[in-house]
Amino acid sequence: MAKRHGGVPGGGGMPNNMNNMMKQAQKMQKDMLEMQEQLDTMLFEATAGGGAVKAEVTGKKIVSKISLDPDAVDPDDVEMLEDLIVAAVNEALRKADETVNTQMSKMTGGAGGLGSLGGLF
Numbered sequence: 616m617a618k619r620h621g622g623v624p625g626g627g628g629m630p631n632n633m634n635n636m637m638k639q640a641q642k643m644q645k646d647m648l649e650m651q652e653q654l655d656t657m658l659f660e661a662t663a664g665g666g667a668v669k670a671e672v673t674g675k676k677i678v679s680k681i682s683l684d685p686d687a688v689d690p691d692d693v694e695m696l697e698d699l700i701v702a703a704v705n706e707a708l709r710k711a712d713e714t715v716n717t718q719m720s721k722m723t724g725g726a727g728g729l730g731s732l733g734g735l736f
Contacts, residue, residue, distance in 0.1 A: 643722070650718055659714065661706035663699040670703035672711055678704060 654674035662669045667687035671680040681703075687696055 647719075647722055650722060654715055654718060657711075657714070659707045659710040661703050661710060663702040663706065664695075668696070668699040668703045670700065670707045672704065672707040674711055674715065676708055676711055678707075 657674040658671055658679065659674070660669060660671045664684075664687060667684040669680075669682040670678065671682075672678050681700060683696070687699065689696070
């Protein structure tokens with residue numbers, strides 16, 4: 616009986632494929648970091664109460680600005696103003712999330728689970 620030499624049968628191309636996969640993963644991670652940097656600088660705006668309250672958030676989900684129509688400020692109905700502020704902020708955050716998720720899907724080709732590469736999102 617002859618002994619086999621040369622390692623794993625049929626595995627000759629595997630190191631090349633592994634290198635290609637690693638290069639693709641590194642490129643994807645780099646592209647994702649660039650995309651995250653772009654998203655972080657974007658501003659997302661939403662209004663509530665017919666424009667009485669306007670909220671602006673960054674892609675990092677930080678509230679950067681709240682604008683109030685002076686007519687919306689009623690000392691006898693502070694609760695309504697608070698509700699409008701919450702609604703505007705939540706809508707601006709939803710827009711930011713939607714944009715991040717859309718860009719992530721484009722980046723990963725819709726493949727679930729890849730969004731956690733590198734702990735980016």
